[in-house]
Amino acid sequence: MKYLARTDTGEPLLGDDDGFVPLGSVHPELDSIREALSPATHGKLRDVATATAKPVPAEHISFGLPLASFGKLWGIGLNYEEHAGDLDEERPEEPASFMKPNSVLTGAGGPIRLPPREQSDRVTAEAELAVVIGRTCNGVSEAEADDVIAGFLPVIDMTAEDVLQRNPRFLTRAKSYDTFLVVGDVISVPEEGFDLTELTVTTEVNGEVAAKNVVDNMLFPPQKIVSFHSKVMSLSPGDLFSTGTPGAEPIEPGDEVRATVESIGSVNSLVKR
Missing domain, CATH: 3.90.850.10 (Fumarylacetoacetase-like, C-terminal domain)
Known part of the structure; x- marks a missing residue:
């Protein structure tokens, strides 16, 4: 299981059971969680283990809404x-x-x-x-x-x-x-x-x-x-x-x-x- 989230200041995150990293540290071509939704449908989100940042446990993160704005x-x-x-x-x-x-x-x-x-x-x-x-x-x-x-x-x-x-x-x-x-x-x-x-x-x-x-x-x-x-x-x-x-x-x-x-x-x- 992978996870998409945002901090309470709006930073997009990618996570797994070991923790979360900035989305850009795994997918530098993606600037937002909305942009990550399409590769998520195709199973093309890369593993957190490939990140250039160290995972932070979920309990150490203050989360906001996972999308800056939802649609319908x-x-x-x-x-x-x-x-x-x-x-x-x-x-x-x-x-x-x-x-x-x-x-x-x-x-x-x-x-x-x-x-x-x-x-x-x-x-x-x-x-x-x-x-x-x-x-x-x-x-x-x-x-x-x-x-x-x-x-x-x-x-x-x-x-x-x-x-x-x-x-x-x-x-x-x-x-x-x-x-x-x-x-x-x-x-x-x-x-x-x-x-x-x-x-x-x-x-x-x-x-x-x-x-x-x-x-x-x-x-x-x-x-x-x-x-x-x-x-x-x-x-x-x-x-x-x-x-x-x-x-x-x-x-x-x-x-x-x-x-x-x-x-x-x-x-x-x-x-x-």
Whole structure:
């Protein structure tokens, strides 16, 4: 596994399990993480061992968002049958997708800021596996989807559930409050043949597991999601798909939320109002 990240001052990094080095010390031709997404889709990121710099352990680095700016932010609802049942929703026949504005983005630690109670008094947090697109594409097949995926990261998605319950047409508003998407520090770039299907996605609040499930139980796996939406619109490097949650949990000020995707990473955030 290789990792793409940025420091909190914006320096692009390439890492592995031994630590991180400046991206330019391995790929002098690349100036940013966005530029590194395309070679990541082809398995052409060089080994950290070839760097002209010594690796620094992750615990000694202050990370920022992995991209200076993300592209389109897609979310997928009801992508685990059990979660659909929890919400008294029928299993969708097609991906139940929606978009979120870039203003929802915040980094690890957050904080997640709840809206005023007069706007929403029930916000839920949801752990999800996110997919980062690495190449411009349109109309890709499911078999081709891995060739346009740069990597994966954990995210925490939020929903103002009481807003949504008033009217399903309020979905965009319910999903779009500032800080309603917490993004992990690091984009994980697996080696060719890496199998996502048995990985566990877990939502935790205050150290207690609220929901967990495996990727194989998704109604629409990541490759299907990417293929489906590439036939709706062109996808670009830095576009992100949150692939759905195994379950949501109500959150209140003072809570700590964690999303963990086995072998990919985890991200946590404090909750404030």
